[in-house]
Amino acid sequence: MGPRFDVVVQPNGYAWWYIDASSDDGAHGLTIIAFIGSVFSPYYKLSGRARPDNHCAINVSLSGPRAKAWAMTERGSHRVARDADSFAVGPSNMHWDGDTLVIAIDEISAPLPYRVRGTVRVSPEMIGTTAFQLDPAGRHRWHPVAPRARVEVEMAHPGIRWSGDGYFDSNFGDEPLEDGFDDWHWSRAHLSNDVAVLYEGRRRGGAPFDLALKFDRQGRWHDVVQPAPAALPRSGWLVKRATRADSGHDPRVIKTWIDAPFYARTALATRLFGEDVTAVHESLSLGRFRSPIVQSMLPYRMPRAFW
Template structure:
């Protein structure tokens, strides 16, 4: 990755993965969006069954929209002959992600599953700061995280569903040399835009049972520094009974505003919380890789994540 923007031509080894993640919330707070572009799709049952020898043969662009008039979900995996990656672009079938000088542009042309409907539109992500440092998430450095743009302005223009909005957003990337479930058993992550800074918090447990956490603040120039983790706070379990925890100022009580994605092993939510003396809204995710490893969950995945052969 360069300070000027992301690099989509990174080498992904067998068993490995790469993903680029964007989230955004509308200025009114009613709408939410996440987009994840995957190489070696970490949650793909097809990639796992293949032996994970060819990451570029298992790519997808996941789109999840929520809101009173614009809920949509799409995640179709496609093979290598439908994938093109270069320094500034990454296309998967009819959808593409490209770095356009000073902003990220995502062109979406997907079909939802299991109910088939169009998910189409364009999303533009203009960073307000650029992060230049990648961080190890495990001692051996097999899993790495790079906050590309901890704060960004996002414009959403969808034709299917027919909605348009703009708001604050976030853009990062993750890379790994082994399956995610080999490195971790669970994690809880959140990001919050403070008045001047951005707080990003990791908290979880590695596969060997060792805890891990990471707490950072980024200033307006994208410079980061470590901070002491706020106190751990429990959140209500999801509809699939996934355990959720977060970090918040001692004495405060975080509240789930809305759960955008409630899956058997994963949840993404909007929180009202208090961090570093400020009342903020945060984007939060909880991931149970122990649940993901179960055969029951693996058998459910193809219904929401189909694989195309064209």
């Protein structure tokens, strides 16, 4: 069983597949997100969100010495093709061959145009078969496809090649993300034997939610008690960040991979469940995202191609 790119996405809805990875030496980071009904797209919002397949993108973000890159170009349905095992958006595509997700990237960055081109291979250690509801009505769902994976990165532009451990999940929804939540904080950490995933935040209206899980090397999961709250400094855009850590331990920001007006993705040095680990962490402020000022900024980083 693989990621299943042929899911039905209803009007107002969304689907995305998310991969993150860090190089073995800790110097480089990668995130790739493939969207149907791109949740942060100003074009999808202005369209009335009637046709999710007409608003698709493959977002690529690379960080590291002499290897920074960002691309997220939205394309319409005439440039999209997908079935159970593959998803193509314009010149970029991802394909599940039964064992490995192969991602062919061919994008142009924005607002400064430069080529982002290469191949990423994601080889899961295990495949998760359980999806989790993030709200009582089940309008927003999260599926950890491969909580632990091996990732190989070979980029022609920028010229970089590395391998490291990674993570692969997917999210699905039947309404806009900002209709369901005000904010959230998410993190994942590879422990010596398990993978810890921590979710928490506020639903729209202020009701809190949280989810804390461990996945073993066979993909089996169980609930765990959330570690103690831990403060983090705000991002450069002053997005509030919060996380969890073993009592008495103060997490440290190693590097902020993505710093946007409503979103931050960060590498943390922390301690969880008795182990010193590096965690990938994200904070999302949907209150910020709703701001007309932020909405007016989005097209500069998320252009839409009409060819």
